Amino acid sequence: MSHVVVIGSGPAGLAAAERLASEGVRVTLATMGHHLGGKAASWRDRRNGRVVEHGQHVMMGFYDQMRALLRRSGVDLARTAYDPDYRFIIWEARDQRAHHLHFEDGPLRMIFEGFKYTGMSLAEKLNFFGVLVQGLAELAGGVPESLDDTCLSAWCLERGLSPEFMQTAIFRCSREAQLNWPGEISAYTMLKTLAVAGRDYTTSQYRLPAGGMSEIWWEPVARRVESLGGFVRRHLKLTGIEVEDGRLVALRLAPPMPHPPERPYFEGVVPTDPATEERWTDFDAAILTLPPAALAEIMSPALLAIPELAGVPKLSTAAPLGLHAWHRASVTRGPRTVVAGLGNPLGFVVDNKAVYPEYRDDPSLGAALHFVGQETGFETDDDETLLERCLASVRRIPGWEGFDREGVLQFTVVRSRLSARRYWNAEPGSLRHKPTATTPVTGLFLGGDWIRTPLDFPCMENAVRGGRIAAKHCLDFLGANS
Numbered sequence: 001m002s003h004v005v006v007i008g009s010g011p012a013g014l015a016a017a018e019r020l021a022s023e024g025v026r027v028t029l030a031t032m033g034h035h036l037g038g039k040a041a042s043w044r045d046r047r048n049g050r051v052v053e054h055g056q057h058v059m060m061g062f063y064d065q066m067r068a069l070l071r072r073s074g075v076d077l078a079r080t081a082y083d084p085d086y087r088f089i090i091w092e093a094r095d096q097r098a099h100h101l102h103f104e105d106g107p108l109r110m111i112f113e114g115f116k117y118t119g120m121s122l123a124e125k126l127n128f129f130g131v132l133v134q135g136l137a138e139l140a141g142g143v144p145e146s147l148d149d150t151c152l153s154a155w156c157l158e159r160g161l162s163p164e165f166m167q168t169a170i171f172r173c174s175r176e177a178q179l180n181w182p183g184e185i186s187a188y189t190m191l192k193t194l195a196v197a198g199r200d201y202t203t204s205q206y207r208l209p210a211g212g213m214s215e216i217w218w219e220p221v222a223r224r225v226e227s228l229g230g231f232v233r234r235h236l237k238l239t240g241i242e243v244e245d246g247r248l249v250a251l252r253l254a255p256p257m258p259h260p261p262e263r264p265y266f267e268g269v270v271p272t273d274p275a276t277e278e279r280w281t282d283f284d285a286a287i288l289t290l291p292p293a294a295l296a297e298i299m300s301p302a303l304l305a306i307p308e309l310a311g312v313p314k315l316s317t318a319a320p321l322g323l324h325a326w327h328r329a330s331v332t333r334g335p336r337t338v339v340a341g342l343g344n345p346l347g348f349v350v351d352n353k354a355v356y357p358e359y360r361d362d363p364s365l366g367a368a369l370h371f372v373g374q375e376t377g378f379e380t381d382d383d384e385t386l387l388e389r390c391l392a393s394v395r396r397i398p399g400w401e402g403f404d405r406e407g408v409l410q411f412t413v414v415r416s417r418l419s420a421r422r423y424w425n426a427e428p429g430s431l432r433h434k435p436t437a438t439t440p441v442t443g444l445f446l447g448g449d450w451i452r453t454p455l456d457f458p459c460m461e462n463a464v465r466g467g468r469i470a471a472k473h474c475l476d477f478l479g480a481n482s
């Protein structure tokens with residue numbers, strides 16, 4: 001029986017392992033941390049047992065491969081994916097108002113809600129509409145890859161979108177908050193994603209995880225891998241990749257040193273003790289799904305010299321900022337709502353009191369606010385300052401006035417402090433650095449949300465697709481060599 005080692009337990013690694021195991025391959029999945037899901041992981045706060053998410057994750061309607069993976073693993077999506085009913089509150093700084101939008105009923109409703117929006121003038125709305133129609137006509141044949149060299153903002157400006165419109169929260173929400181990224185976004189990445197999501201309106205519907213993602217979604221996938229004869233080894237960090245004559249011959253792994261749970265394990269910088277290193281040679285192939293910055297850290301000069309892999313050190317993943325505040329006060333209006341358009345670093349906030357069943361039934365808890373944003377520009381703020389900033393931001397929303405520091409039962413900040421010197425893999429110019437799932441090294445495959453896929457958008461679905469594509473190539477390789 002062939003044996004494949006999969007490194008990393010984010011959506012990509014789990015998807016790759018599941019595909020291989022279901023094809024009868026013996027799989028060992030090794031991952032650095034304890035909590036499965038990578039950047040889509042969760043863990044329990046030691047102080048109160050409540051769930052901390054690495055980043056609030058939205059599951060869009062077009063995540064068909066991710067949903068299929070979860071279903072095969074016995075996950076009941078009706079119970080574990082919460083429908084927030086497509087209601088948003090957008091805080092528009094221009095008119096200092098909170099706008100309630102409800103997009104549930106289809107494109108006509110969306111247009112109606114857009115025209116009702118008082119945060120911009122009629123001229124601006126018509127201007128946006130004109131650019132939209134022009135853009136749709138232009139991209140009818142597909143989104144060309146050359147647009148990766150263009151910022152989405154520049155693309156919109158070139159087509160006549162007014163710069164004032166681009167300052168509105170509603171535009172910035174779609175450009176920044178949705179991607180938790182205050183910098184520029186590749187026109188290719190964003191337009192292609194919109195094209196995929198918009199192909200059928202229902203495919204753009206989103207769901208939130210109704211509980212900690214590691215527990216409700218990823219552990220069942222790992223159990224399925226194990227039930228198919230696979231092994232899941234936690235607390236093992238890949239520390240070296242040995243290649244001889246163009247063939248992968250060994251992987252080196254070691255347990256990471258103790259690490260605070262608040263600092264997620266996807267960061268490559270977790271130290272290991274060389275004395276504890278294991279050298280693995282008993283495998284036919286390996287799929288690496290660790291983030292590009294973590295992979296670059298352990299690539300030898302010989303691997304870095306391979307042109308197909310030379311772009312890896314240039315890529316990075318988003319540096320998120322997540323703040324959880326469990327509060328006595330409750331949100332009196334619109335509990336099925338996501339609030340967006342808050343000032344940076346805050347992209348959006350969700351009240352998980354309504355979303356998680358275990359919070360819903362907890363009478364001591366008024367709200368479980370989860371803010372998601374970006375660290376960039378706020379690196380030097382301490383946690384208390386960030387908390388105050390977040391609470392002040394939501395207090396402006398009618399119905400949310402009760403959120404003060406005194407009412408906070410507990411708060412946790414998740415910071416990653418990743419290097420901003422690399423390309424985030426949805427930034428303009430990043431596409432040319434992305435490798436494919438196959439590499440020139442025999443037996444070595446790559447997966448993850450940062451490899452080339454037909455979707456090319458850093459999200460859970462892309463990671464699942466990336467993992468499955470790598471597994472498919474690996475199966476072909478094993479078949480050819482059996």
Ligand SMILES: Cc1cc2nc3c(=O)[nH]c(=O)nc-3n(C[C@H](O)[C@H](O)[C@H](O)COP(=O)(O)OP(=O)(O)OC[C@H]3O[C@@H](n4cnc5c(N)ncnc54)[C@H](O)[C@@H]3O)c2cc1C
Nearest residue numbers: 008009010012032038039055058238320448449459460463
């Ligand atoms: C704040 C935030 C919000 C997001 N919101 C959304 C959203 O709403 N919807 C959505 O679809 N996506 C969202 N994403 C993106 C999504 O989380 C990623 O696209 C997805 O997790 C990528 O999966 P992956 O398997 O490619 O990599 P990762 O999730 O990064 O997993 C990599 C794995 O490799 C492991 N690893 C790292 N180094 C080593 C090593 N040396 N040895 C062994 N293992 C190692 C890590 O521990 C981890 O298990 C968000 C991301 C963030 C950060």
